[in-house]
Amino acid sequence: MHRITVIGGGFAGLTAAVTAAEAGAKVTVYEAHHTLGGRARTAEGPYRTNEGPHALYSAGPHWAWLRQRDLLGPLAPLPPLEAARLRFRHHGVLRRTPPLALLKLARRGARQAPVDGDFLSWATRQAGEEAARAAAHYSAVAVFHHDPGALSAAFVQERLRRATRVPPEAHYPRGGWASVIDRMAARAWNLGVRVETLSRVDTLPTDTPVVVATSLDSARRLLGDDSLTWTGGRTVLVDLALRTRRGDAFAVADLDAPGWIERFTAQDRTLAPAGEQLLQGQIPIPPHASRSAGTDRADDLLDLAFEGWRSRVTWRREAVANGRTGAVDLPGTSWRDRPAVDRGDGVYLAGDQVAAPGVLSEVSFNSALTAVSLALGRRSLDLRRA
Template sequence: MSKEITIVGGGLGGLVAAIACAEAGTRVTLHEAHATLGGRARASGAPYIAHEGAHVFYADGPHWTWLTSRGLTGPLGRPKGRDAIRMGFLYGGRMRRLPPAGFVRLMMLGRGREAPVDQDFFTWVSRTHGAETAQVAANAISVVTLDADTGRLSAAFVWELLRRVFAPSPPAVRWVIGGWQAVIGRLAARARELGVRMELKSRITELPGGPTIVATELSSARALLGDTSLSWESGNCAMLDLAVHPDPRDRFICWDLDSGGFHESYSMQDPTVAPPGETLFQLDMPVRQDEHRRDARARLEALADQAVPGWRERTTWQRSAFAKGRAGALDLPGHTWRDRPAIDRGDDVYLVGDMVAAPGMRGEISINSAVKAAAGAVRAASKATRSAL
């Protein structure tokens, strides 16, 4: 048996790290400050299962392979019948079935291009496709960046996201029945099967000694480790979860190409997340620099007016929130994911989360960083055990 590994944080990354460490035969104790596991993968309780953050996976990376190889994703859902084609693009104040031609040309003709790291996305696209297409493309991918000025980010960073989401090929998006909360449940069950000890309502205020994985938001890790360098660019958005009595005009999915907002159904592909006879939606809107929250909320409601006509009269449940600085890593020109806060912090301390030095987008970064951190922590634990013998 090797020395015990301590994990601080019971969200997606912390649970993946716990499983990876336990699979290597190491004793693991996980501490979660809240009464429940999940972090930003948590969802509201039934009958309206709405998520605090993302609720889909993309099946084109190592994170998905790691989950599926262990049977942790569970059954998948998909929209059926007319729901599947109820897509829309809000452009010029009007809902359209297709995006502007300039954006289509960019994605079709430019898919083989490589974008520069050291130039901003807006300038790079404007040079060949014009400023209007550059702004439309930036707003289209704000669903991932949750940033009102995505055009200011590294061209290489934004272009990679665009190609993954809008590539002219079958989309890699996957909807898990029960959402990410169901995956959290399976991760927790797997961790317990492997002997991971979980301490809920256990807030760690100083490092316990021995190999430690800190799987918290970057701001919390900064305070725990006393390391002011632990910071990175992130988004700022307004969010609205909305349950309504259904109407044939309701959109399954909608991109707001004017403002960067996004709308998607939770329940058209997964009826288990809403009561029978109701439809559950998630909407978000990036908050502009120096914009008052009420103005961002007004723009968000304007998107709802287009995507869910007459929603105010049909609403059965709703909740709203804002997420600032906790929406995943954004890379500015001249930076890549390798420049983010390193996973290995030295002294057998490892960092996990969606804003550290690992590839992917949002939750994918958490999973990929967790697997790497676990490998480092296991090596450190084994080395400590050998030294003690």
């Protein structure tokens, strides 16, 4: 029987553990914190927040994998009336529809963007500079970078298409992402996976293949490998609860600068106490900007879309996610150029900043499948069907 060690009990680590155990391996998971989930944890208490506006994209490979194993659980659908309350800030004014030229850039029939060029230059040639900037800023909902226009055109185009698809790909597990993590953990336990929480690993075991499913920073320190770096974003996260008011926007996308605010209780009222609404804003900022640069912009968006919000606040929390929002690809690079999954000597990486395709959590999922397939000496296709 194969033995595999997984370091990290987040989404990537649990995906690796379940996949390996289903293939017959004996798996041990080490998690440094007292709970599993990593960035997919949902806060306990009256306000059920995630670290970032988590969503599952239904066209991704992890959607089918979770559904086949009955791990998706109940989803929180967005009522049609709420969906109609998506708003856009453009030229400082709140609008109901985005520029038509933006939609032209996002449609599936648009010309394939190049890897080597930046998105703003390519999109300007296709639809004009105004539409290009609006499209770049809108893509921040899936990019988490302060200047999406400077990134690889192919990288941004893929995320723009996925984020604007109709009907929407984004789906929300009822109760937050912790509900999915709990079901994955139960699946792992039923398969015989051994899970050790509060177990920080400082030295790699040498008697089993190891899947390192941590942040890239943690993996770099653990492996002593300075090459494990990749560009990421820096994003201010603003969580706040407001007393309920009819007519509030479901979400507001900033087309004048990268930024997004979403009312998560629009689809899942269990995330906040009765009579309150839970919102989260994600405002990307440059590497050396202060947190207030993001919170001030979030407040401006709130002023536009949530009338009287300042007098309705019942709770607020702010944080900066630095390099914790996934990889971004600069012009001339793609996911293939990121740190390889196979590190040699039976060590494999999994996570959202390594060499695997996909959008958002799909990168963690795909890298976990690849890591396990390599560790077991099997083809990824076999494991996807397992």
